[in-house]
Amino acid sequence: xxxxxxxxxxxxxxxxxxxxxxxxxxxxxxxxxxxxxxxxxxxxxxxxxxxxxxxxxxxxxxxxxxxxxxxxxxxxxxxxxxxxxxxxxxxxxxxxxxxxxxxxxxxxxxxxxxxxxxxxxxxxxxxxxxxxxxxxxxxxxxxxxxxxxxxxxxxxxxxxxxxxxxxxxxxxxxxxxxxxxxxxxxxxxxxxxxxxxxx
DNA sequence: CCCCAGATTGTCT
DNA sequence: GACAATCTGGGGA
Numbered sequence: 001x002x003x004x005x006x007x008x009x010x011x012x013x014x015x016x017x018x019x020x021x022x023x024x025x026x027x028x029x030x031x032x033x034x035x036x037x038x039x040x041x042x043x044x045x046x047x048x049x050x051x052x053x054x055x056x057x058x059x060x061x062x063x064x065x066x067x068x069x070x071x072x073x074x075x076x077x078x079x080x081x082x083x084x085x086x087x088x089x090x091x092x093x094x095x096x097x098x099x100x101x102x103x104x105x106x107x108x109x110x111x112x113x114x115x116x117x118x119x120x121x122x123x124x125x126x127x128x129x130x131x132x133x134x135x136x137x138x139x140x141x142x143x144x145x146x147x148x149x150x151x152x153x154x155x156x157x158x159x160x161x162x163x164x165x166x167x168x169x170x171x172x173x174x175x176x177x178x179x180x181x182x183x184x185x186x187x188x189x190x191x192x193x194x195x196x197x198x199x
Numbered sequence: 200c201c202c203c204a205g206a207t208t209g210t211c212t
Numbered sequence: 213g214a215c216a217a218t219c220t221g222g223g224g225a
Contacts, residue, residue, distance in 0.1 A: 048206070057206070067221060084207050085218055103206060133207045177206050 004032065004041075007160040012151045015075035015093045019049035019100035022093045024170055024188050030160045031107050033139045038115055040139050042107030042129055043162060046189035046196045048175045050090070052100035057181040060099035069147075071099035076151040080143055086133030087142055091150060091159065105176070105187070106130045108195040109138070131197045168193070 007030055015022060026044050033040040050058040059081070060071045070079050071092055079090040079101050090101040107129045109116055116128045116138040129135040136142070141157070148157045169191040174182060176198060189196045 050206075059206080062222090065222065081206085082220060083205060084220095086207050088206060090206085105206085131207070175206070179205080 004030075004039075004160065007032070007163060009151060009153060009158050009160050010076075012074070012076040015091065015151075016095060017093065019051055019093050019102050020186060022091075022100075023047040023049035023102045023186065026091070026102055026104070026159070027170060027188060027190055028162050028164075028167065030110070030162050031104065031135075031139070032158045032160055033141070034156045034158075035115075035140065038112050040112055040115060041110040042135065042139070043110055044104055044106075044159075045108050045193040046104075046106035046187070048103040048105055048188070049186040050101050050103060051186070052094050052098040055181060055184065055186075057175065057178040057184070058099070058101075060101075064099075068099065071101055072097055073147075076149060078145055078148040078150055078157055080136070080141055080146040082143060083133070087136040088132040089136055089139075089141055103132060104135065105132045106189070106195050106197045107135050108193065126194060130195045 026047050029044050031042045059068045064072050070077055074096050075093045077092045080087055089104045092101050094100040109128050120128050120138050129138045149155050150157055150159045171189050171191050172185050173187045174185050175187045
């Protein structure tokens with residue numbers, strides 16, 4: 001099993017800043033999914049920010065609904081929704097009633113890659129987690145894991161500090177797949193990382 | 200209840 | 213690059 005001894009869980013205070021800031025700070029952090037007898041780990045390499053105000057592309061833009069309830073709650077919780085045949089994973093940021101969030105668009109597979117292959121029904125490592133729907137499939141994430149506290153030690157889904165401190169350059173572009181607010185440059189990824197969804 | 204858009208992906212041209 | 217697959221949430225009647 002992968003050694004997580006030096007990977008501390010990010011505290012709730014980490015998520016108290018705005019989505020644009022946290023989207024960049026989450027790059028390089030570890031997404032850790034605990035299963036019955038296995039553990040899945042990926043390094044976050046691509047994110048998008050969805051702002052709490054003035055962002056027509058954000059699900060929270062037109063107010064609270066049953067689906068978006070968790071966005072209006074405290075930070076450090078997962079927001080997982082379904083889109084077509086897939087799911088997307090977000091992390092809620094900012095204080096209560098400020099519904100900002102960060103979409104995790106891609107991770108670099110760390111472990112257990114064989115299990116990810118089984119969940120994805122595909123062999124190519126580069127295709128396992130290089131997209132929001134793909135990584136949810138590889139990590140067995142569905143709406144059952146919506147509103148999961150990713151700052152809690154016992155959670156089945158957590159985000160942790162990575163041991164390595166090698167910081168790569170961050171690239172900023174416009175967001176992918178949206179029809180509104182296309183011009184807002186709120187997508188971030190680690191430069192030259194082969195597991196980014198699109199260069 | 201009906202309608203339809205959608206923070207995607209895989210496949211085909 | 214285009215398009216279909218597939219289904220849920222949200223809005224309107």
